[in-house]
Amino acid sequence: MSELKPIFNALRRSKVGAILLLLQIAITTAIVSNSTFIIKEKIAYLDQPTGYSEQDIFSFEVMSFGKDTNFKYQAELDEATLRQIPGVVDAVMINSVPLSGGGYSTTFRLRPTGETSQEENASVFEGDEHLLNTFGVEILEGRNFHESEVMVTDNYDQYPNIALLTKAMADTLFPDGDALGKTIYRGDFPVKIIGITGMMKGPWLNAERKDRSVIVPFAKAEKRNLFMVRTEPGRRAEVTQQIEALMLKLDSKRVIENIEGLELVKDGFVASDKLTMRMLLVMIVVLTLITALGIFGLTMFNINKRTKQVGTRRALGARKSHIINYFLIESVMICIGGLVLGTVLAILLGQQLMHHYSIAKLPLLYVGFTAVGVLLISVCSVIGPAQRAANISPSVATRTI
Incomplete structure (x- = not known):
């Protein structure tokens, strides 16, 4: 010193x-x-965990250009055909791919618009009763959709009045854990909660609403449709090689594009x-x-x-x-x-x-x-x-x- x-x-x-x-x-x-x-x-x-078996899931888009195509019938046929492919666990037509950075979100409230109420923004997934199985997500409480409750249409004139909520969304709106059976509102439109699901991240991993999702039994068939498929472990590559030829065999007047594994979709976003x-x-x-x-x-x-x-x-x-x-x-x-x-x-x-x-x-x-x-x-x-x-x-x- x-x-x-x-x-x-x-x-x-x-x-x-x-x-x-x-x-x-x-x-x-x-x-x-x-x-x-x-x-x-x-x-x-x-x-961060996503709730999906990313290595077994892939998505792809179908763009139809046939003038006389019945989109509703074609979408149902496509789904049924995909589920019959050896190695496929389940498939669904959906409005947006999770982890992709693109999708649909809206605000849900405990009271109709105009009344003071808690409100939360959430990602919205639209699909049929096969959506959760395709995602590999389990129901924690309540039940899944029934086939008869699914609306397959080409417009939004009618919209389902039931929904599934992820546990994160349910706990945010109902901290006491009593969300099942309750009604929430999308604007002035009432939606009854019939089931609570496990974790499933939305399209935006970096958003506050990343864990908050609402699943509705709705499938809008149109010219451009988006499909997701879950395969048995280790068989995804085998299945993806068949997709384009199989879809074109069902209808040659369309284009199959963006066949991509879910982990690659996520990599693109991050x-x-x-x-x-x-x-x-x-x-x-x-x-x-x-x-x-x-x-x-x-x-x-x-x-x-x-x-x-x-x-x-x-x-x-x-x-x-x-x-x-x-x-x-x-x-x-x-x-x-x-x-x-x-x-x-x-x-x-x-x-x-x-x-x-x-x-x-x-x-x-x-x-x-x-x-x-x-x-x-x-x-x-x-x-x-x-x-x-x-x-x-x-x-x-x-x-x-």
């Missing part, structure tokens, strides 16, 4: 390099701590998040290397500039450990100053990210871990140059001008 004052005085005499390194450490601490937290949040987001995570990882590595090189370079510069001083101390009896400790303490002093400033910057940056990008509040634990990591890098980066300084021969150093 007796060396702190001379070290501080030495830094004051060559303060430009020390200040630049201090700022570099501060910026690295602020960016790395926030980036690490964002990466952790992205990993949790990407790895591609930007994966890219962001990779960019942040690269930035962390680059900043860490630059900081380490900066500490190494400043130490080497100070050693070269103080060769005569080091040699004089060695000639006066200073041990090698004293020389090493001198440069270690100098580096730690700069690092601590940078870490204090970096902690303040990290908190301010975290607040801005929270305000502008709806990112969760940065836990101080991440700043602490980053600070410890930067301090260790600082110590490791200076050990090599410090040992080199300690090995300077006193006789050579004292003759250096």
Whole structure:
């Protein structure tokens, strides 16, 4: 500790390099701590359970251009044919694919429009009684739709007055757990809850409503129809190879496109998040290397500039450990100053990210871990140059001008 004052005085005499390194450490601490937290949040987001057996499910679109096609009849025929393919567990015509980033959502209320009531936005899936089995989702309470309750039509003049709710949606509207049998409202239209399902993520994994879904027994047959199919484990590739030929055999006046596994659909939706995570990882590595090189370079510069001083101390009896400790303490002093400033910057940056990008509040634990990591890098980066300084021969150093 007796060396702190001379070290501080030495830094004051060559303060430009020390200040630049201090700022570099501060910026690295602020960016790395926030980036690490964002990466952790992205990993949790990407790895969240979806409720689906993604490897066994695929979707595809059918675009008809026949002028005399009976869309309602054709849709029912397509569904029935798909379910008969060897290896297929179930199939359904549906309005939107989960995890895809595209679909339909609306607000449901406990009272009709105009009356004060709790309301929640939810994804809406439209399909027949085979929808849940195709998704591989179980009924927790109540029952599934009956075939007679499903409306297969080409317009919205009539809409079902019953629905299934995911447990997350049911618990949000009815925290006491008594949703089954209750009535909710889509605008002024009453909808009776006949069943509660297990987890099934909606089309938007990054939305607040991601766990809140409503399933209605409705199938709108039109020129462009969307189908989903679940196969037995390991047989999806075998089934997908048959889809186009089989659908065209039923009606040649149409196009089959976008045959895609559910995990690939999800990958397409989260591609930007994966890219962001990779960019942040690269930035962390680059900043860490630059900081380490900066500490190494400043130490080497100070050693070269103080060769005569080091040699004089060695000639006066200073041990090698004293020389090493001198440069270690100098580096730690700069690092601590940078870490204090970096902690303040990290908190301010975290607040801005929270305000502008709806990112969760940065836990101080991440700043602490980053600070410890930067301090260790600082110590490791200076050990090599410090040992080199300690090995300077006193006789050579004292003759250096």
